[in-house]
Every structure is written in structure tokens, then in C-alpha cells.
Amino acid sequence: MYPRSWLFRGVGLVLMATLMTTGCAKRIPVDDGAFEAQENVVLLFSNDRSLHGKIDTDSSVRYVDAGSSYRAQISSVSETTIILEGVVLEKSAGSVEEAALRLGDSRMAVDDEIPEIVLLRSEVEGVERVGFDGPTTLRNVTFWGLSGVILGFLLGERS
Amino acid sequence: MSRSLFRFLLALTAVVAATPGRAQFESIEIDAGRFGFDTLARLAPNLYYRPFDMLGTRPDARALGMGSAYIAMADDPMAIGWTPSGIAMLEDFTLAVDGLNRSSSDTATGFPRVLQIPQSPELAISSYDSRLKSQTLYGSIAAGVPLIQRGSLKFVGGFSWRRYADVARAEETVQDFLLDQGGGFPVTVADDSKERGSVEAFGPTLALQVAPGISVGGTANFLTGRSRLTASTRVNTGGGGSPPPSTERFTQKYDGFSMDLGATVRLGDRLRLAGRLTPEYTLDVTGGSYEVVSSTGVGTSTIRVFGTLSGYELTIPSLLSLGAAIKPIDRLWLTADYVSQKMGDTGVVYTGAAAQSFQDVDVNWLTFENGPIPDAPGPEVPYADLTQLSFGAEYVLFDKSWGKIPVRFGYRSTELPYLAADSLDYSYRYAHVEAAEDGLPVDELSAFAVAQTIGVRYNGPNGQQPDGTGYSFGASFETDRVTYDLGVDVFSYEETEFYGDSVWDAIFNPNPDEGRRILYDDKGTPITPLGQHPNVVSLDRTVTTIRFSATYNFPGLF
Numbered sequence: 140m141y142p143r144s145w146l147f148r149g150v151g152l153v154l155m156a157t158l159m160t161t162g163c164a165k166r167i168p169v170d171d172g173a174f175e176a177q178e179n180v181v182l183l184f185s186n187d188r189s190l191h192g193k194i195d196t197d198s199s200v201r202y203v204d205a206g207s208s209y210r211a212q213i214s215s216v217s218e219t220t221i222i223l224e225g226v227v228l229e230k231s232a233g234s235v236e237e238a239a240l241r242l243g244d245s246r247m248a249v250d251d252e253i254p255e256i257v258l259l260r261s262e263v264e265g266v267e268r269v270g271f272d273g274p275t276t277l278r279n280v281t282f283w284g285l286s287g288v289i290l291g292f293l294l295g296e297r298s
Numbered sequence: 299m300s301r302s303l304f305r306f307l308l309a310l311t312a313v314v315a316a317t318p319g320r321a322q323f324e325s326i327e328i329d330a331g332r333f334g335f336d337t338l339a340r341l342a343p344n345l346y347y348r349p350f351d352m353l354g355t356r357p358d359a360r361a362l363g364m365g366s367a368y369i370a371m372a373d374d375p376m377a378i379g380w381t382p383s384g385i386a387m388l389e390d391f392t393l394a395v396d397g398l399n400r401s402s403s404d405t406a407t408g409f410p411r412v413l414q415i416p417q418s419p420e421l422a423i424s425s426y427d428s429r430l431k432s433q434t435l436y437g438s439i440a441a442g443v444p445l446i447q448r449g450s451l452k453f454v455g456g457f458s459w460r461r462y463a464d465v466a467r468a469e470e471t472v473q474d475f476l477l478d479q480g481g482g483f484p485v486t487v488a489d490d491s492k493e494r495g496s497v498e499a500f501g502p503t504l505a506l507q508v509a510p511g512i513s514v515g516g517t518a519n520f521l522t523g524r525s526r527l528t529a530s531t532r533v534n535t536g537g538g539g540s541p542p543p544s545t546e547r548f549t550q551k552y553d554g555f556s557m558d559l560g561a562t563v564r565l566g567d568r569l570r571l572a573g574r575l576t577p578e579y580t581l582d583v584t585g586g587s588y589e590v591v592s593s594t595g596v597g598t599s600t601i602r603v604f605g606t607l608s609g610y611e612l613t614i615p616s617l618l619s620l621g622a623a624i625k626p627i628d629r630l631w632l633t634a635d636y637v638s639q640k641m642g643d644t645g646v647v648y649t650g651a652a653a654q655s656f657q658d659v660d661v662n663w664l665t666f667e668n669g670p671i672p673d674a675p676g677p678e679v680p681y682a683d684l685t686q687l688s689f690g691a692e693y694v695l696f697d698k699s700w701g702k703i704p705v706r707f708g709y710r711s712t713e714l715p716y717l718a719a720d721s722l723d724y725s726y727r728y729a730h731v732e733a734a735e736d737g738l739p740v741d742e743l744s745a746f747a748v749a750q751t752i753g754v755r756y757n758g759p760n761g762q763q764p765d766g767t768g769y770s771f772g773a774s775f776e777t778d779r780v781t782y783d784l785g786v787d788v789f790s791y792e793e794t795e796f797y798g799d800s801v802w803d804a805i806f807n808p809n810p811d812e813g814r815r816i817l818y819d820d821k822g823t824p825i826t827p828l829g830q831h832p833n834v835v836s837l838d839r840t841v842t843t844i845r846f847s848a849t850y851n852f853p854g855l856f
Contacts, residue, residue: 278780282848289397292436293459296494297523 151287158283165272172266176216183265184258191269194221202256207231211256223256330588330605334648334673336756338607339723342588344469344491344799345527345548347680347761349716350644351464352576352617353637355496356380357396357438359845362785363772364690365708367633369621370562370570371692374781374849375440378458378503381560381574381619382515385442385456386505391855396437396460396847402430405838409797413475413805421485424474428795428837431468431491437461437845442503443855450510456503458517461496463614465552466525468493471799486534489799495525497552497581511564521554521581531592544592550607554581556614568625576617582649584609610677613645617684629694634687641681641715648675680759684715690770701777706785708770713763718793720761721831724801726809727753730816730824740822749816749828751809754802766791772845779853785845794834801832 166181174180176195183189192200196216202209202223208230211223330337339346353366358376361368369380375394377384406426413421438460446453471489498521505515529546556579562572586607593600621635688710696703730746772785798806811828819825 274777278777281782282780282850285397285846285848286393286395286439289395289436289439292397292434293439296436296496297498 155283155287158279163272163276163279164269165275166267167270169266169268172263174266174268179269181267181269182221182258182263183267185262185264188258190221190223190258201229202226209256214255219260221258221260223258226256325600325602328601328603330603332606332608334608335646335677335679336673338588339756340754340801342546342548342799343719343796343801344467347716347719347795348465348467349714350612350614350641350681351715352462352614352639353684353686353712354464354843355437355461357440357460357845357847358394359396359772359783359785359847360692360706360774362398362787362843362845363706363708363770363783364633364692364785365688365710365768365770365787366686367621367635367688367690367708367710369574369619369635370572370623371631371633372562372572375442375456375458376438376847376849378440378442378456378517378558379438379460381562381572382456382503382517382558383505383513383560383562383572384515385454385503386452386507386513386515386562388442388444388454388456391441391443391852392849393439393441393852394847394849395439396845397435398437398843398845399432399434400430400841400843401432402839402841404429404840406835407838408834408836410833419477421475421477424476424484426471426473426835428469428471428835430839430841431470431493433468435461435496437847442505450507452507454505454507456505456517457501458503459498459500462499462519462521462523462556463497465497465550466493466495466527468527488532488534489529490532491527491529493525493527493529496523497521497554498523499556511566512562514559514561516560517558519556519558521552521556521579524549524551524585542593544590546591547587547589548607549585549587550583551585552581552583554579570623572621574617574619578616579614581612581614582609583612584649609649611645611647611649613647615640615643629697631692633690633692635690637684637686637688639684639715642683644679644681646677646679648677678758680717680761681715682713682717682763684713686710686712688712695773701775704774704776706770706772706774708768708787710768710770710789711765712768712789712791713765714791714793716763717759717761718764719795719834720759721834722760723757724754724832725757726751726802726811726829726831727755728828734822734824740818743818743822746816749809749811749814749826751802751812754832761794764791764793779851781849783845783847783849787843787845788840789843790838790840793837793839795837796832797835807832 174194177193179193181189181191182194187205189203190200191203192198194213194216196213198213200211200213200223202211207228209226210229211226213221214224215222335346356366357379358368361372361380364371372380372384373387375385375392376396404427406428409423409426411423413423438458440456440458440460442454442456444452445455468491469489470491473487475485475487499519500522501518501520503515503517505513507513527546527548530543532543556576558574558576560572560574562570564570586609588607589602589604591600591602617637617639619635619637621633623631623633625631688708690706690708692704692706694702694704729750729752730743732752733746734743766789768787768789770785770787772783774781774783796807800807802809809829814826814828816824816826
């Protein structure tokens with residue numbers, strides 16, 4: 140077996156796994172807005188903001204503000220606020236200036252060492268629980284699995 | 299000839315011969331040179347009597363379930379294999395894949411019940427099974443996407459890689475022998491043919507919806523592919539000491555270009571008409587490397603015969619397919635298709651140096667000492683006109699919010715596009731006849747007192763065209779984005795093949811008149827009537843094809 144063959148097989152397996160698992164998660168609205176700290180949820184805030192992850196102290200979460208995505212860690216959770224620290228911009232929507240303007244407009248208090256975002260729980264407009272989308276996963280696995288098998292037969296016939 | 303003769307020698311060695319103190323034998327190599335179809339027909343009939351099939355390769359399990367009465371229903375990327383105009387119905391980027399499994403069950407009649415091996419007890423043939431080998435194959439990978447839409451005018455593009463024509467025909471044969479006097483070990487002789495490959499097509503498709511419900515399309519098929527045969531013959535004596543297996547190899551490569559043109563008309567929601575025309579095209583076939591390697595027993599000589607089938611251009615006649623679909627009530631579609639291809643007009647022209655040299659090939663190993671028979675420069679191939687009439691039905695059994703389940707049924711009547719092996723295709727060459735033709739004096743002809751076969755002559759195809767009927771069924775599961783289809787087709791027909799894949803050899807397919815006394819008239823003309831043709835085995839064959847396909851929509855992807 141040549142290294143190149145292993146490389147092709149590896150790339151093919153990664154590609155296949157990606158295709159199979161893409162779209163396997165689904166978001167289910169929680170009517171009463173209640174959630175547990177261990178649950179993977181999406182909190183929808185006013186002004187096109189959302190918080191993704193487990194809402195618990197020291198939990199790593201993703202914060203989205205008008206399309207820009209930040210990686211952060213929850214420093215504290217109270218009945219009124221959720222405070223994020225260690226905020227790092229992952230993906231910017233629009234120009235840097237626009238992003239800076241949005242951050243300036245937000246309820247962000249930046250001290251000398253650690254940027255911090257204070258989110259008011261009173262601004263939560265909705266809660267969605269992130270679950271496993273069984274039908275979509277089954278659909279993807281069967282289709283891409285079948286496609287992979289048929290592609291394998293095609294390549295095998297020409298090898 | 300060679301394979302079965304070698305097989306006999308293997309069996310003979312294993313069953314009959316007790317050979318202590320074997321001598322050391324050298325390998326024997328025979329170069330058959332560059333030969334043509336006449337020689338191939340004598341050398342390996344299994345490579346000669348087979349269809350060039352463009353119908354069985356049409357994709358989509360949905361189509362198979364409807365008895366292949368489908369052209370007017372084709373409306374997803376798989377439509378590229380039916381009529382390119384069908385993809386004009388696509389609304390989103392759509393990807394489709396298709397595969398199949400094919401197998402057969404056969405009942406053989408007409409094979410000899412006893413083999414008479416010189417200086418040994420008779421071998422009784424207790425069973426003889428010959429069937430198409432079960433194979434799982436890819437069918438098609440195709441995609442289509444709307445490109446431009448201006449009002450009712452719509453351009454849709456597609457691309458496919460698909461099986462275009464089947465040329466492989468893998469078979470397996472198992473024979474059981476018993477010593478007629480009840481002694482010795484039972485012997486099993488098994489031929490296992492692994493054959494892969496097909497004529498494949500890849501290329502773009504463009505469909506245009508010229509008005510609501512009316513679309514035309516075309517596909518450019520860049521043809522490629524190769525077929526590879528690796529066959530082995532194994533002998534199991536049950537008592538150990540089985541001889542080594544013999545092997546046979548043959549390869550060919552295909553290159554060419556063809557166009558598929560099609561049109562679809564939708565008259566309202568309840569009637570559809572469609573057609574497809576594949577104009578005549580030419581395939582360049584090269585690389586016909588052939589080899590047989592065998593041994594007559596453990597520690598004995600190895601015999602290797604090798605040669606090359608001359609390269610040739612194969613001109614495939616045009617294929618016409620017409621179909622209609624009608625929806626008499628909600629949930630029900632009824633369809634009918636007609637396909638015609640004048641495969642009897644298939645042309646073969648040898649290409650390159652091969653066309654000059656094959657007539658000089660030394661085939662003495664086929665015809666013994668009496669010299670070669672030159673292959674005809676314009677060979678005949680055993681193809682016949684193809685006609686297929688099929689009917690299908692699709693009924694939506696369930697239509698719920700979570701999905702839809704249509705079920706399908708179909709019937710077809712098909713004349714397969716080739717002529718089966720026939721005893722009239724060959725005639726024996728007799729030593730006394732050829733000696734007379736060579737001008738041997740009358741008084742010396744008396745030396746040929748008995749019939750002695752020195753080979754066979756290929757006379758051209760005279761066999762029957764196999765035809766049969768097929769029944770099919772299938773079902774789909776359709777969700778919002780993905781559709782899974784399953785189709786099953788059971789097709790039954792009768793054909794013939796030479797026993798042991800041999801047109802003549804001394805044991806498996808002997809001339810029954812061998813050794814008969816020859817009488818001459820005063821002018822030296824032989825007056826003893828002799829049989830002229832080898833025997834064939836009849837096969838009642840049922841081929842089961844299972845197709846599975848899936849279609850995935852990607853709304854808004856492009």
C-alpha cells in the first residue's frame with residue numbers, strides 16, 4: 140500500500156464523515172424558557188444576538204452578535220446576568236470598524252486585562268435546546284454511505 | 299477448445315492416471331499471433347457469443363421497477379441515461395447515485411451424460427450447472443442544476459459518469475463426475491470467470507425548456523472503459539493430488555464518442571411523451587490480449603497459449619426509444635416504452651497493422667497439421683436487431699407528511715441483441731476431405747480409411763436470437779430532500795452454449811463420427827455421410843437484477 144493511497148483513503152473518509160454528519164444537530168424551541176446547566180442550548184437575545192453552549196460557570200461558549208462570532212468563557216451566571224470573559228473574535232461580519240462599533244454599542248465592560256461581556260437575562264427572547272436530529276442523520280448517513288459504496292464500485296472497476 | 303481440453307487432461311490425470319516416477323517436462327509456449335474474430339470464435343466461444351447491451355445499463359431503480367417503461371417519467375439526474383431532456387424538470391441542484399446486483403439461475407439440458415475417456419472407465423456426469431456470476435456493479439453517478447431561467451425558458455446543466463454498455467459476461471460452471479462403475483473418488487470441475495468492466499460514458503448534459511411542458515436536451519458521451527476476464531478452472535478429486543488450476547485471461551479497451559438526443563412533452567398534468575435518439579457511433583477497441591495457461595497434472599508440462607485479438611472499430615447502430623405516460627387517476631401512472639436498435643447492422647473493421655497480419659497467423663495448434671484457416675477480413679459478429687416493448691405502472695401507496703411511498707410494477711418483452719451459439723456455426727474439418735481438396739491422387743485417398751477430425755471451421759453466426767419476458771416490481775421512499783428507490787427485475791429466456799465452452803475437443807465435445815469408416819466412389823469422392831457440427835447445451839436462464847438508487851436535493855445550493 141502506497142502512502143498516497145492511504146492519503147486518498149483518509150481524505151475520502153474525512154469527506155464522507157463530514158457529509159454524513161453535516162446537519163445532524165437540530166434546535167428545538169423550549170416553550171417555558173427553562174434549561175439546565177448541563178444542556179446544550181441557544182439563548183436568543185434582542186438585537187440579533189445569541190449565546191451557544193452550556194450555560195454554566197467556566198463553560199466555553201460561542202457568542203454571536205449581528206453575524207460576528209466570538210469564542211468566550213462564562214465567568215458567572217446569576218438570575219439577572221451572564222458574564223462572559225476571555226472574549227476572542229472568531230469570525231467578523233462586515234468591516235473591522237463596524238465590528239468595533241457594534242462592540243462599543245454593546246454592554247461590554249473592558250478592564251485592563253480581560254474583555255468582558257455582560258448579558259442581561261431579561262433580554263433573552265427565546266431558548267432553543269440543541270438536540271440530535273435522528274431523521275436528518277439517518278438520511279445523510281444512508282445517502283452518502285450509498286454514494287460512497289457506489290463510488291467505490293466505480294473506482295474498483297477502473298482499478 | 300483449449301480450456302476444456304486442458305480441463306479434461308487435468309481430470310484425466312487426477313482420476314485415472316497413477317503416475318509414479320513422473321518425468322521432468324518442459325513448459326510449452328504457443329504464440330497464436332494476432333488473430334481475428336473467426337479465430338476467437340473457435341478459441342474462446344464464451345468471448346464471442348455475448349450481447350453488446352445498451353439497455354440493461356440504463357440507470358434508476360425506479361425505472362427498473364416499472365419494467366423499463368420509464369422514458370416519459372424521467373425527471374431527475376438519472377434521466378440523463380434515458381433522455382437528456384428529462385433533467386429540464388430540475389428545480390434545484392440534485393445528485394443521484396445508482397447501483398445494481400445481477401445474478402442468474404439456470405437449468406441446463408442437452409449435455410452429455412457420460413464422458414468416454416480412452417483406456418479408462420466412463421465418467422458419468424452427475425450434475426452440470428452453468429450460470430451468470432453474481433455481480434454488484436455501479437450504475438451511474440449524475441448531477442444536474444438549473445443554470446438560467448428567463449420566464450418559461452430554462453437551461454439546466456448536468457454531468458454524469460455512467461455505465462453505458464455492458465460487454466462483460468462472467469459465468470461460473472460446476473460439473474460433478476462419477477466413475478460409471480461406482481469406484482474412485484467423485485470429481486468436481488469448476489470454471490470460475492471473474493469478469494469486470496464495461497463501456498462507460500462521462501460528459502455534460504444540457505437541457506432546454508423551450509416552452510412550458512416542452513423540453514429538449516443533449517448529452518455528449520465521452521466513452522471509455524475496458525473489460526477484463528480472469529477465469530480459472532479447478533479440479534477437486536476428493537482424494538488429494540488435485541492438479542494446479544488452469545487460467546484464462548483476456549482484456550480489451552474501449553474509446554469513442556457518442557451523442558444522446560432527447561425531447562419530452564408534458565401535456566397538462568396527466569400525459570407525457572418522450573423520445574431519445576442515440577445516433578450511430580464508433581468505438582475503437584484495442585488491447586485484445588489473450589492468454590491461457592494450464593498444466594496437465596501435478597509436475598507435468600505447463601502449456602501457455604497467448605495471442606492478441608486484432609484491434610478493430612466497432613460501429614454501433616443508432617438506438618431509438620419512445621415512450622408515453624398517462625395518469626388516469628390521481629396517484630396512478632401508466633407507462634409504455636418501445637426501443638429499437640438495428641444491432642444486426644453492427645460493423646467491424648480491423649484497424650492498423652493487425653488487419654494485414656492476422657490472415658497470416660499460424661494457428662496450427664488449432665487445426666493440427668493441415669495449416670491455418672485465415673480469418674475473414676470483414677468479420678461477422680453475432681449481433682441481432684434489438685426490440686423491446688415494456689409496460690409499467692406506478693401507484694402512490696402512502697402520501698403522508700413524513701414522506702411518500704410509491705410502488706411499481708412492470709412487464710417487458712425483449713429480444714436480446716445477439717445470436718446464441720449454434721451447431722451450424724461450425725463444421726468439422728476432415729483429413730480425407732482436405733486431402734482430396736488438396737489434389738491427393740484417388741488411389742492414395744484410401745489411406746484415409748476412417749474419419750479423422752483435424753479441426754473446426756467457423757461458418758458465421760446462424761443461431762437463434764434469444765428473447766424473453768421480464769417481470770418487475772419496486773418501491774420508493776421519498777422524503778423532503780432524499781428519495782430512495784429499489785427495483786427488482788426477473789427476466790427469463792433460453793439460449794445455448796457449447797458444452798465445456800468448447801466447439802470441439804476429443805473428450806468434452808467430440809465429433810460422434812470420429813473413426814467411422816470412409817467409403818469412396820470411383821472418382822475418389824467420399825460417400826460416407828458424416829456429421830458436420832458440434833453439439834450445444836440449452837440453458838433455461840432466469841436473470842434477476844436488483845437496482846438501488848438514491849436522489850438528494852440541495853435547495854438553494856446554487
